[in-house]
Amino acid sequence: MTVRALCLAPGDDVAILLTAVAAGERVHLSGGDGHLMSRTEIPRNHKIALRDLPNGALVQRDGLIIGQSTEVIARGSHVHVHNLRSLRARPANEATK
Amino acid sequence: MIQATPIEESAIEFSGYANANGSVGVRTHLLILNLTGLTEMAARRASAVLPGSVLVSFPYGMGMVGDDLAASVRLLSGLARHPNAGAIVLVSADRTRLDQISAALADDGRPNQAFCLDAVGHDALALSHRIASAGARLMRVASASRRKPFASGSLCLGVECGLSDPTSGIAANRLIGAVTDRVLAAGGTVILGETLEWLGVEDELTVRAMKPEVAKAIKEAVTRREALALDNGVDLTGINPNRRNIEEGLSTIEEKASGAIAKSGTAPIEGVLAHGEAPSGPGLWLMDQPSYSPESLTGFAAAGAQLALFSTGSGNSYTSALMPTIKITANSETAQSLGTQIDFDCSALMSGADLNTAAAELMEHISSVASGMLTFGEILGEGAEVFSRFGEAL
Numbered sequence: 001m002t003v004r005a006l007c008l009a010p011g012d013d014v015a016i017l018l019t020a021v022a023a024g025e026r027v028h029l030s031g032g033d034g035h036l037m038s039r040t041e042i043p044r045n046h047k048i049a050l051r052d053l054p055n056g057a058l059v060q061r062d063g064l065i066i067g068q069s070t071e072v073i074a075r076g077s078h079v080h081v082h083n084l085r086s087l088r089a090r091p092a093n094e095a096t097k
Numbered sequence: 098m099i100q101a102t103p104i105e106e107s108a109i110e111f112s113g114y115a116n117a118n119g120s121v122g123v124r125t126h127l128l129i130l131n132l133t134g135l136t137e138m139a140a141r142r143a144s145a146v147l148p149g150s151v152l153v154s155f156p157y158g159m160g161m162v163g164d165d166l167a168a169s170v171r172l173l174s175g176l177a178r179h180p181n182a183g184a185i186v187l188v189s190a191d192r193t194r195l196d197q198i199s200a201a202l203a204d205d206g207r208p209n210q211a212f213c214l215d216a217v218g219h220d221a222l223a224l225s226h227r228i229a230s231a232g233a234r235l236m237r238v239a240s241a242s243r244r245k246p247f248a249s250g251s252l253c254l255g256v257e258c259g260l261s262d263p264t265s266g267i268a269a270n271r272l273i274g275a276v277t278d279r280v281l282a283a284g285g286t287v288i289l290g291e292t293l294e295w296l297g298v299e300d301e302l303t304v305r306a307m308k309p310e311v312a313k314a315i316k317e318a319v320t321r322r323e324a325l326a327l328d329n330g331v332d333l334t335g336i337n338p339n340r341r342n343i344e345e346g347l348s349t350i351e352e353k354a355s356g357a358i359a360k361s362g363t364a365p366i367e368g369v370l371a372h373g374e375a376p377s378g379p380g381l382w383l384m385d386q387p388s389y390s391p392e393s394l395t396g397f398a399a400a401g402a403q404l405a406l407f408s409t410g411s412g413n414s415y416t417s418a419l420m421p422t423i424k425i426t427a428n429s430e431t432a433q434s435l436g437t438q439i440d441f442d443c444s445a446l447m448s449g450a451d452l453n454t455a456a457a458e459l460m461e462h463i464s465s466v467a468s469g470m471l472t473f474g475e476i477l478g479e480g481a482e483v484f485s486r487f488g489e490a491l
Contacts, residue, residue: 006267008267016263016267016346018447018448043346044346045262045263045264045345045346045428046263046346047346047348061352061355062266062355064297064298064301064351064355065297065351066297066348066349066351066352066355067348067349067351067352079348080343080346080348081334081343081348081349084348084349085334085349086297086333086334086349086350086351087297087349087351088296088297088323088333088349088350088351089296089323089326089327089331089332089333089350090327091327
């Protein structure tokens with residue numbers, strides 16, 4: 001079965017998986033013939049990193065910044081609350097570096 | 098029979114009720130509006146013996162002050178005038194409050210009656226009897242109203258999402274946005290609320306503001322809501338997005354918000370309403386209000402919305418008592434597992450179905466519901482109204 005991920009906007013750092021994947025599966029990206037390998041298990045409708053992201057990177061989804069990475073994220077990894085956090089409603093002393 | 102509407106034509110027709118006050122209803126309910134917590138059970142007993150009546154009950158008393166008082170009176174007055182009420186009964190333990198809300202119906206023209214507990218010697222059972230007896234007669238009058246055709250420009254829609262998942266923002270909310278654009282093009286009105294879900298996307302909203310004051314009001318509403326979280330030391334992760342949103346794949350408020358505002362389509366924003374405030378004209382309006390769906394929907398109902406479009410990812414059974422609430426999902430598993438909750442399945446959008454075709458289908462469904470087709474929420478009696486409080490009482 002082909003695993004597909006939706007790329008919502010050009011320049012996005014993440015895509016949305018239309019089916020769950022195990023680590024090491026080939027994921028086809030919508031809107032072209034691009035693909036990548038999943039590095040981790042990722043549930044359906046969750047986000048996969050389209051590129052290597054350093055710690056503290058602003059993460060773009062559907063053309064908008066949805067938060068900041070809290071660790072180094074490798075291409076193909078699951079991007080979620082364990083490695084991404086909101087930039088909003090954060091006390092000044094822990095806001096964006 | 099309503100014809101399928103070509104995509105280019107925004108004006109669907111529906112059969113609604115021309116109310117004496119000039120508003121257009123899609124239902125002709127007997128509304129029993131209880132104004133004080135003390136009389137709630139008396140009103141509830143009366144409602145129970147009048148199947149089909151809609152009970153909306155304010156559970157608080159007379160000690161409210163300031164903005165909280167203003168909001169409560171605004172909500173109650175707006176609900177008393179709701180276009181889907183064919184007749185109205187007001188119930189109160191307090192004559193001052195009863196007079197205050199009765200004033201909202203002074204020039205209304207629809208049959209209505211007001212009952213105060215002191216008129217029956219503070220006998221709650223006698224009050225129930227009076228309400229039921231009058232209500233039975235009023236309900237009969239309301240049910241005699243006949244529907245007539247209206248264009249979709251007569252619609253005011255509240256757009257809502259609850260227990261969202263990524264399919265909400267990617268598909269269901271975009272579909273609601275496409276329908277919003279169509280209803281607005283026909284001269285109708287749409288209200289988007291849930292201020293917290295403008296966080297991180299306020300620039301997308303401010304660029305659509307009709308006037309600089311509107312952009313300023315949007316910014317201020319977002320700043321105030323964000324400060325509320327900050328001042329109380331609240332980490333939004335786990336609250337909004339909540340646990341279930343997170344399980345389904347939404348990571349941050351910015352991500353959830355970007356999907357949530359898709360419901361507003363692409364039109365310019367006329368203004369920012371207070372919670373429960375009626376728009377002063379047609380167009381797209383934002384409502385500055387709490388983001389919890391039951392409170393949010395009641396704000397739309399008080400503003401005069403006849404219908405709500407409500408997208409969900411995991412499923413959300415809550416509906417408004419006064420506004421038929423159309424539940425929409427783009428999650429195929431939810432559409433399959435919640436067959437008596439989801440009114441409109443748009444999961445085909447996730448596998449590439451055409452948005453314009455789906456929007457035409459949803460417009461037709463809205464026309465059917467506006468003309469009397471029941472939502473699952475109405476069939477199952479899920480509807481309620483919930484009153485927000487904004488401060489301490491005396």
